[in-house]
Amino acid sequence: xxxxxxxxxxxxxxxxxxxxxxxxxxxxxxxxxxxxxxxxxxxxxxxxxxxxxxxxxxxxxxxxxxxxxxxxxxxxxxxxxxxxxxxxxxxxxxxxxxxxxxxxxxxxxxxxxxxxxxxxxxxxxxxxxxxxxxxxxxxxxxxxxxxxxxxxxxxxxxxxxxxxxxxxxxxxxxxxxxxxxxxxxxxxxxxxxxxxxxxxxxxxxxxxxxxxxxxxxxx
Numbered sequence: 001x002x003x004x005x006x007x008x009x010x011x012x013x014x015x016x017x018x019x020x021x022x023x024x025x026x027x028x029x030x031x032x033x034x035x036x037x038x039x040x041x042x043x044x045x046x047x048x049x050x051x052x053x054x055x056x057x058x059x060x061x062x063x064x065x066x067x068x069x070x071x072x073x074x075x076x077x078x079x080x081x082x083x084x085x086x087x088x089x090x091x092x093x094x095x096x097x098x099x100x101x102x103x104x105x106x107x108x109x110x111x112x113x114x115x116x117x118x119x120x121x122x123x124x125x126x127x128x129x130x131x132x133x134x135x136x137x138x139x140x141x142x143x144x145x146x147x148x149x150x151x152x153x154x155x156x157x158x159x160x161x162x163x164x165x166x167x168x169x170x171x172x173x174x175x176x177x178x179x180x181x182x183x184x185x186x187x188x189x190x191x192x193x194x195x196x197x198x199x200x201x202x203x204x205x206x207x208x209x210x211x212x213x214x215x216x217x218x219x
Contacts, residue, residue, distance in 0.1 A: 006031040007093070008062065010053050010081050011072030012038050017045040018134075019071040019113055022097045031066055053081065067091040070111060070129060075165055079147040082111050082129040100132075109146065127164065145182065163198065 007023050009016050012033035020030045033044055036052035043049075055062070062068075068090045070081045085092050094108050097116040102108070106120045111129040114120065120138045127146035132138060134152040142156045145164035153171045156162065160174040163182030174180060174192045181198035190202050 005029065006066050008050065008066045008068050009033045009047075009071040010068065011035055011070070011078075012042075012044045012049055013073060015073035015131075016071035018115060019069065019095065020045045020047065022095045022113055022115060023069070025097050025099075025116075026095055028067075028093070028095075033071075063088055063090045067093050069093060069095065069113075071113075073149075075147055075149055075167060079129055079165060082147075085111075103140075106138075115152075139176075151188075 005028055007028045008031050009019055012035035016033060023030055030047045032048045032050040034051055034053045034055060035049055038049045040049055040051055068085055069092060070078045070085065072078045092111045094110055094112050096102060096114040099116040100114045100118045102114065102120045103122045103124065105122045106124045108114065108126045109128040112126055114132045115134040117135040118132045120126065120132065121140040123140055124138045124142045126132060126144045127148065129146055130144055130148040132150050136150045136152060137155045138144065138150065139156055139158045141159045143161045144150065145162055147165040148162050149167045151168060151170040154168045155173045157174060157176040159177045161179040162168060163180060163184065165182055166180055166184045168174065168186045169188040171189045172186045172192065178192050178194055180186060180192060180196040181200065183199045184196050185201045186192055186196065187203035192202065196202060
């Protein structure tokens, strides 16, 4: 369905380079990037910088001609741009690398990217504008909210739940049935053995969070 379609990426940093590869592997043509930090005409990963993000939001013609994907690694910026795209009724695809493994019963919402080597198992659900990064494992019945980053090599075991706008860093493990609240940060290599409150930061390896949700974080 995406064969031959042209796509503009918002952002042209490291994350956007990987998103561009996912898009091309999924038969999208990457027309270019919008990034105010770079010079117009600069080539990034085989495509030109076309201008700044404001050029898109100020010109409805772009939205009629191209699909658009928020591709900055910053969760807050990516989420804000995604909301603006929805307001403008832009076409925002879901991008899944062909070398990802996604169950036919899994549900992935719009604006989410699934990188190469990621695995999403049966009846898992992934919200909008999220990132399932390289080699991440989302086991059966997991529920991931919107605006979430699941970093490379992170593991969410069966039935784990991740709230909106949370960040699960590389190599972290969330045990079966554990819940990570909205806006939380789980550091690299951390084992989450119980529920994590909204907004908590868990930053040391093998930190353990009380299943009683006492709101105290052992770092």
